Each structure stands twice: as C-alpha cells, then as structure tokens.
Amino acid sequence: MYQSREKEILPEYWYNVVPDLPEQLSPPKDSKKDTSSIDMLNRILPKKLLEQEFSFKRREKIPEEVMELYHQIGRPTPLVRAINLEKKLGYSGKIYFKYEGATVTGSHKINTALPQAFYAANEGVQEVVTETGAGQWGTATALAASLNGMRSKVFMVRTSFNQKPLRKQIMEIYGAKVVPSPSIETEFGRKTLAERADHPGTLGIAISEAVEYALDKGFKYLLGSVMNSVITHQSIIGLETARQLEIEGEEADVMIGCVGGGSNFSGFVFPFISGKAEMIASTAEEVPKFTHGKFGYDYIDTAGLLPQLKMFSLGAGFVPPGIYAGGLRYHGAAPALSMLVHSGRIKAEDVGENEVLAAMRLFAGTQGIIPAPESGHAIASAIRYAKRDPQSRKNIIINVSGHGLLDLSIFSRGEK
Amino acid sequence: MYQSREKEILPEYWYNVVPDLPEQLSPPKDSKKDTSSIDMLNRILPKKLLEQEFSFKRREKIPEEVMELYHQIGRPTPLVRAINLEKKLGYSGKIYFKYEGATVTGSHKINTALPQAFYAANEGVQEVVTETGAGQWGTATALAASLNGMRSKVFMVRTSFNQKPLRKQIMEIYGAKVVPSPSIETEFGRKTLAERADHPGTLGIAISEAVEYALDKGFKYLLGSVMNSVITHQSIIGLETARQLEIEGEEADVMIGCVGGGSNFSGFVFPFISGKAEMIASTAEEVPKFTHGKFGYDYIDTAGLLPQLKMFSLGAGFVPPGIYAGGLRYHGAAPALSMLVHSGRIKAEDVGENEVLAAMRLFAGTQGIIPAPESGHAIASAIRYAKRDPQSRKNIIINVSGHGLLDLSIFSRGEK
Amino acid sequence: MKPRLIIYLTLGFPDNEFVEDFVQNIPDGIIDGFELGLPSSDPRYDGPKIRSTHGERNHFSQDHMGRVLQTCSDRKIRVNLLSYYSDIENEGGKNLQMLAGLSAHEMIVPDLLIDYAEVADAFISSLKASGISLIPFFNAATPDKVIKKYVNETDSWIYYGLQPSTGINVPVNIPEVVERAKSVIHERDIIFGFGIRNGGDAAEIIRAGGHGIAIGSAIVDDLAKHDERAAILKISEYREAIDSAV
C-alpha cells in the first residue's frame, strides 16, 4: 500500500541502533555450562534472522519481497496530527500520533512477523510456530505465515484463549492452528498440566512450548519482541515517522510510546536517538519493570531455554496480574532500550488502569480511534505531559502501537 | 490524515451523478393525501442536507471543516493492488481494491455521517438520532456526533443489540446512547411492544422510532444510505479511486461493489459513470432486490413516515432472513442506482453465504484483511469474474466497504 | 425585458364558475399568462396544496375548459395547458384531439420526460401534428443531456421547477438553481415555478437572471375560499416584486 508516492515515506533500510549506542551492549549469556543456548538458536530461528540478530549493521536492507508485503499490509502507516485531542486538552503545541493500528493485523507486530516469516519460507520451512499472550503477535504471525505460503501454529496462553475468542478466530481465518497453552502437545506442557490440570498458562510456559515444538519438529520459531533483530525491523516505525515529520516541516520534541518487551517503543524512538527529542517509555503500573525492576542479566523465557540478556527485569519468574493490557505483562525489556533507560537518555513512567481507560475514551471520542490498551499507556502519558504544561509549544509525538477493536471488553470492567 | 501530499488525492468537491444520468430521476412521492412527507423532512433533516438532497449540483463543495475531519478519520483511504490475490487466482490482469475499512470507524459510513453531523451542529442542534441494523452506521453516527460536539442516540435493532455487544460498546465509547428497538421511548415502539413483547425488531421499526424521536424532541435525524445526498457524499470513494488510478497509470475496466441501500457502490462507481468501465453490483442471494425486486415506487421505511422513492424493491414489508451480512438486508436500493441497473448500464448479481465466506477467507489469507461480510459479496463477485476468464488483462477494481473485525462470529456458523 | 408572471389554476377549482369569473376579472396587464391544469386522478408530482385542487375529476367539463380558453383568447391572455401523461394515456388521446381545436397551443406534461421518456419523442411529434408545442418541464434533477435533447426538439419557453415537485419547501439556493438552468439552456426563456413562497423568492429569481415565474400553491387557499380579491392582491404583490427586481 498505498500510493506509489508513499514509497518516499517507506524506507529501504531498517535501522539498527547498536552502532550508535553510547556504550556497548552486553552480549547474551549462556545459561548452561556445557551446551550453548545461543547456539541452540541456530536450530529454531531462520538463519538470516540470526545473522541480523548479531550483526548490528546500522543499515539493514529490507528485502524487496518484504517491501512489497509491507505495502500490502498497510505501510507506510499514517502520522496523524491529533487536532481534536489538542483542542480538547487546550494544548498549545502540536500532538501527532503514528498509527500502527492501521496495518491490516492491527498492530506493529506485523512489521517483524513479515521479514521473519519471509526468511523462514526462503529457507524452505513449511511451518512456523510461536506463542501469544494478548493475541496481537499470534495474529501477525498467522498472517505473515499465510502470506509466505507456510502453515502456522500458535500456543496461546489459556486464559487469553478462553477470554478472547475473537483473537483465536482471526488467527484461524488466517490459517493458523491455535492451541491453548499449557497443552498436551509438548513435554513441557504435559508436565505442567500434570502438576495442575487447570493451569491458566503464562507467556513463559507458552514460549517454552513453542520452542520445544519447533526443536522437535524442525520448524522455525518466530519471536515477537525483545530481540535486537525484532527491534531493527520495528525501526520502520521511527524511520517513517522521521520522513513524515520532515514532509510536515516539523520536528519531534517529545516522543512517547508504551513498553511491553520494548519493540514498538524502540522501533519508534531509536531512529531519533542521536537527536535531542525527549523520550518517554510508558509502562503499566502493575508491571513496573523500569521503576522497580533490576538492570542485570535475566532469562528471556521462564523455562530458561533461551539465553539470558542484560536488561531491566522484574525476574523471569515474575507473575504479572491479569491486567487489561496483555501486551505489557512481559517481565523484561529489550537490552538496548534497557541500557538507554539505565543511562537516563530515555525516561520511564508507570501508568495505572483507570488513567489509561480514561485516556482511551478521550482519544476515541476526539480522534475516532479505539487504541489498543497497550497503546493507551502511551496516550495517557502524552496527556499527562500536555496537561503539565498546556502553554508549551512542543511537538509531542505518540506511537499508537495498535487498535483495540478486539479488546473492547476491557471497557466493561474498571471505571465506567 | 495523513500526509500533506495526500491532499492531491482527496477531492475538494463531492460529485452528484444526477446531472449526468441518461434519464431523469423520478422525484420522491408523497404517500399521504393531505400532508407532505417530503415537507416533513424539513423538521428532521439538517437544512443544508435537505438542500443537497434536491439540488443535484454536479459538484458540491466539501466544507473545509469536513475536509479536516475527513483527514482525521483516515481519508484518503488506500487503493491497494491485491497482488497476492491475483497470484492465488492465477489472474493475468490486475486486481485493485479501494479499502474503506481503513477509516477509523471501519467502513464508508463515516463519509456521510461527518457532513451530516457537521451540518446539524452548524444549525445549533445538540443531539442527533439514528437507527442501526448491523451497527456500522450507528458507529459512524456516534463518532461523527462526538467529533462535532453533539450527543447521539441510536435505535439498534434488538436482535443485533443482543448479538453484537461489541458494536454497542464501541458506540458507547464514542459517547452514544444505544437503545434496543423496539423501545419504550417512542409511541411506535411502545405500540409494537404491546403487540409482541419479545419483538426482535427490524430496520423499518428502528427508522420509524428514530424519526419519531427526532420529530418529538426537535433533534435531527441522520440517514445512512439510499438518499441522493448520502450518495453524493459517498462519491468521495470513487473520486479518490479515480485519482489513485491516475497516479498508478491505470484505468478501471471492471468495478465491483456490494449493495445494501446502494451508498457505497454508488459512491464508488458514479464518478466513473461516463466512462466505459463495466460495473457489477453484488447483492445477497437472500435479498435479491435487483434480480427479483420490482422497479417502481416504494416506501423508504416500513412505517411509511418517509416519502416513497422509485427504486428496485422487494417491498417495504419484506422481512429478510437474519443473514450474516446485516448491511445488505435493506429491501430497496437508491433511485439513481436502481435506474442504472434498470437501464442495463450497471449489472447486478446475487451471491450466497457460502461463496461469500469462502471469498472472505481467501481475501484474509492473501491480503490480510478481514472484510466486512457486506464487502465479502463484492470480493466474491470479483473472484467469480476473475475465475471466468483468468487470461483476461482487465483491471478489476473492488470496493471493500468495511472491515469485519467486529463480525468475526459469522465464521463460526455456515461452512467451515 | 419585463419579467413574466404566470398563474396556475386547476380547471374546475374551486368550481367552474369561479374559474371562469376569475379569468374574466383579473385586471389587465398584471399577469402574462395562465397555466391551466386538467384535473388528474393522480397528480403525483404535486404537493398537498395543488393535490387538493384536483379533487374529483368530475368537477371538470370540456365546456368549462372551452369557456375559459375563449375568455383568455378574447382578452389576449396567453394560455398553456397542463396535463399528466398518465391521464392522457388513460384517455387514449381524447384530450389531445379536443385540444387541437382550441386556442391553447402550448402544453406542459410534467411526467412525460420522467416516467414516459420512452414515448416522449413520439408524443411530441403527435402534439406538433396537432399544432401544439410542448413546454419542456425541467428541474434540478433533469440531466444535462435530457435538457439539451428536449430544448432541441421543442421551440416554446421552458418551465423550470425550483423544487422537485410543488408544495415541497425544501431549502433551495435560488441563484445556484437559476445559474444551472441558464448554463444548460441557451436562447430560450426560462420561467421558474414550484415552491416560490413569497415575493422575495420571486425577486431573487429575476435578479439571478430568470425570465419569469409561475405561481400556484400560493393562491390556492384564497381560491378555496372563493376570495377573488385576496388572490388578485397576492398576484399583484408578486408582480411588483418581480418588476422591481429588474
């Protein structure tokens, strides 16, 4: 999509922030003595992805086929001046939002699902497997697989599986097989169920099942966040934003996004890292990884199959409450993002459920978009910012990572 | 939205086909002997809308404020080359689709809700009222009212109200009051309920309640389809498409859309009416207005409060089956469209549920978009067309009038 | 040019005698012509006001029509007739033969170009053969092509409806309507009718370039009350309004 002239906005290269970081990123750490969990990645990740994961090239060429797919799924996504929101807040500056909900799967997750699936298909893989919590990542994976002619399998955290039948349905329409996790399809799942037959599941368990399944069947496993390569793919958000602002003749003064694993936020702000823009990472009060987490090595997954990363974490064993914003429940955050929060370049703040729901309503009533609850945090933080100094003439740029059309039920609980 | 350069695509004028029709449109007919149901429109419709309804200017200037709102809600919408679908079908020509689901409310309905609400607000109205069947029109009205600082009230057909809680929820988030119809809030509703307490409701009854309510309270009533002015507003679809095709260096050979009241289809094709493109109107097999309906005067609403129009109709008393595509259940079709179908300029064909569901799956798996079930008819007709002559090099242009994210449940019934 | 004022009467309304007196008594010079409607059983493009004047068809008689036409002819008041094609069709052209012998040589058939477009050419020819010109009736809904075709096929003045039908009072932007009509119709007089609510509307039409106006619904209430004076007073006011608009 959409117009030939929009090719001016869609970049030809992804951007990897690592060569421009103030300090060197700590490498992933093997958790075991005699085997390498990093080497194990060779078995479950597409080769090309793994190469990207560790090559840290500042510019990574977007394959032509992926470019075409990006067009097809709705890239470039719009950068919208939120005029009605500005008015409602009485804010003197401008507020823009980058709208990742405009992609066909409804969130930024497709930005990385497409290249990952493309690389996998290119290596002759017939099926990809992944896990999903809130459902956005599973949805993106299912479509990306379908567009690349592969089957897909999604281990979906059982509580989500039960609460979000629409998510399951959309994945199935895209051709995915969706199983509630813990499942009886993996040893780890069977073990977990043996211990507790009605286990509600966690993302950690689902990841472990997906990885085990991929190893077992020789399929490839796709990852939705945290890893460097994922964040590199997501840089398309910020790169487009930069060109769109240029076209508008504007600069970013403040950039605000939400953080689950850190992919949408990092993809959004990293292309601006060398500039002067203030950057605010908004997290859920219930999962306060930056404000209450520890900066150090921790596991990506609960079962510890994947390597450890140096990041802010609440502990791989952290059991998050079943909050409205499923995508923000992850215990850690991407290493490069963690480093920049640690160094103070990026500020972090926590927002609670009521404030987020109110912000979502305000945004819906003024801009017409029902944001994903995850994105609601970014919006709430932006509203806080604008209200703190309504006379400010700063340009606030928000990343609205997804729409919330399949999460409308959250409005029935909490504040009315 | 979205980019300043997209202003090249968004037209400055709506187009009214009437001055370019081959024959003259029959005027609306008063149904009563001593009062004028046409004059009654003065009391319930915004003045400016009524002027547009009967002035038939070829070019109608889009007010600047509406233009800005169009940008905010996602216009221009994309015209997408459906490359993956082409491949899947082995079709030698090109297939494009205009994607009205990209608007923030998810369908073309917002194109007319915005100017109607703007005109109402401009006349000092505090509240607007309408009916909704499938929910798309109510959603558009609710947002349009909110964006213009008005309250809104939606009489929602009771079966839909019960079956589509998400639709109700989204309207409420936009600030609308949603009541199931028949309701106790109008005399007509009370009368209907007195006759049958568990009445499931029909669009006809809901219209009657909304009109009565508007007359009673001095509010304005917004209409979602059928009327000339609505179709004029919807011309923005075709006008954008024309410019987008021009930019692509392509011409439309075949244009295909679905018909409920006729607004999305007419808005899509009318700007091309003087050209040579073949035009196909796709309707539901269960509501075969063009193939089995009569071309003559009939009521807009079941209660006969509104004037009669000369159109294809299955009879204002036609009780449609509770089909998957709620937006196609209307008994009639806009007069100008009916005339052009009658004259043979526009072809019509019926498509049944199984074919539509299969087409929707194919489209979702190739293009990533879950279309509205209404739009599924257009897609099914396009697939039929492409399959009939895969060697053809004709450009097929489909109007995908909305997304189906809030209608996913239809996939659980019917074919698997 | 002096703007033209045409008064619509339905034959036989409120009764034959009143109509015959009215055309006799109307002062010289205040109007430019009468448009005489043949009562219709289905005056479907008329609003409630005019519809009420059609009443029962048996109010009407050929003799009555003859007398009215004779008076107008004597008084040199131009006359055109108005009949729905649906009635003409029902009566198998009886009226037509009758009309051929009369002094009204112009005729409006409001539904002809809309609902009977397929027979319009033939009908216009047979009118011509009887020495009668069709006054094309157009309005905002008439496509450009249709206007051009019938302007070509006829030679009388043009009747252009402001409102889609009589008795409807939807908001109308008069200058735009007149401008549109004049942009498609060249070198022919255009008289505007349907829904002229007051002198202000009338004057606006003339100022925008219209050649005249036709009034109907505006005097129906007076006619119904047999109040000739009030009707004539109202007509004079329209006269004044358009004259002073030039």
Next chain:
Amino acid sequence: MKPRLIIYLTLGFPDNEFVEDFVQNIPDGIIDGFELGLPSSDPRYDGPKIRSTHGERNHFSQDHMGRVLQTCSDRKIRVNLLSYYSDIENEGGKNLQMLAGLSAHEMIVPDLLIDYAEVADAFISSLKASGISLIPFFNAATPDKVIKKYVNETDSWIYYGLQPSTGINVPVNIPEVVERAKSVIHERDIIFGFGIRNGGDAAEIIRAGGHGIAIGSAIVDDLAKHDERAAILKISEYREAIDSAV
C-alpha cells in the same frame, strides 16, 4: 603483507606440561603469536568449548605462566595475554603487578569495555604505567563511538570478534563484518577471531581485507586429547588457507 595467525591457549589446559611443550614444539614460522588466556572462574563471553578449558582455576600457576612466556620470548614468538576484568578486579591488581615484569606487553580484557566501561580509562592508564598496551576487543556490537575512543587511547593492534562471543556459531556475513571494522578503524591492524570455523572462513577474512585471524575453539578438542600433532596440523591448514588467500 603476510596475514597473521594467532593461536589462543588457555594457560594450564589441558595441563601445564602440555601447554609448555606445545609452545616449545610448534614449528617455526607457522604462527605469528600466542594469545594466552588466564583461567577465569566466570568466562562468560565464551562458548562451551573455551569455557571447558578454563576448568578449575587451580590448574594454573604463576610459575607455569612464567615458563610459557619465557619459551615464547626465547623463540621470538609474540605473546599477548587475555584476562577477564572481573578476575582482575577480584584479585585487586595482583596479576597486573606480576604481568608488568614479564615479556608480554599486550593484553586483551574482553569484558572491560562492555561491563566495566566506567573504569576503562583508569585501567588503561594503569596498564600503560606498567608498560602494557591494551589490545582493544571489539565486535559487531561495539558502537562506532566506543571503537573510535579506544582506538585513540591505545596503540596496539585490534582484536575484532566475528561472533558476539566464542563458541557461538550464528550465521555471519564475513565480508560485511570486515568491511564495517575497517570503515571505523583506520591505520591499525585488525585481527579477527571468535567463531572462525574453518579455512574457508579464514581465507574469506583475509580476502575481505582482514590483517589476520585468531584461532581458539577449533583446536580445543585436540588439546583436550593431548594430541599435539593434530592441533599443529590444523594450525598449518589455517596458515595455508590465509596465505593462499592473499
């Protein structure tokens, strides 16, 4: 220029005697230097192969290190040491003082610029004061700014890791890695190590412009089996590969 070949050995692995014999027996001219790793209790940037060579720290003795360095010095084989900063820190600089008296004047500290960036400047100064140059260890993850800073603050050759750590064998585009390194590092020799799997890789590095290679994991299995011949044979093959790549 003749490409350089550096062989990594962990001191004390598989035992002191073997290492001492090995540096004595390696044929003249096939290598350009040894890199001698001080066993670490937490060799966390190493993969399982090298990790296994660190084993228990008590394999190692200062005497052993002294003998190995002496042999190399006698044989005019250039030597650099490798030690994790975490160990240096734990031992409060004991090693450093010891090293100052030895003939190895170059040292790699793989975790220094990553996990101890805040003390790196001070440490480099104190190394200098002891007559030891830091060989900066960079890899694909090292930011440009960091590379430039430490290239400026040092004067030895550069060690550049192909893989993020040893023992990882993720797919690597060798020409791209070499090109990136050379685009940031000017006028200094760059030796590539970490994850060179075979002669093909080695040749590719040289062809792409690398000044030399460092080999470690590739011979660990032979060393573990005390098979000196096999290890030396493998080293010769690398030698041949890089020489014929020029």
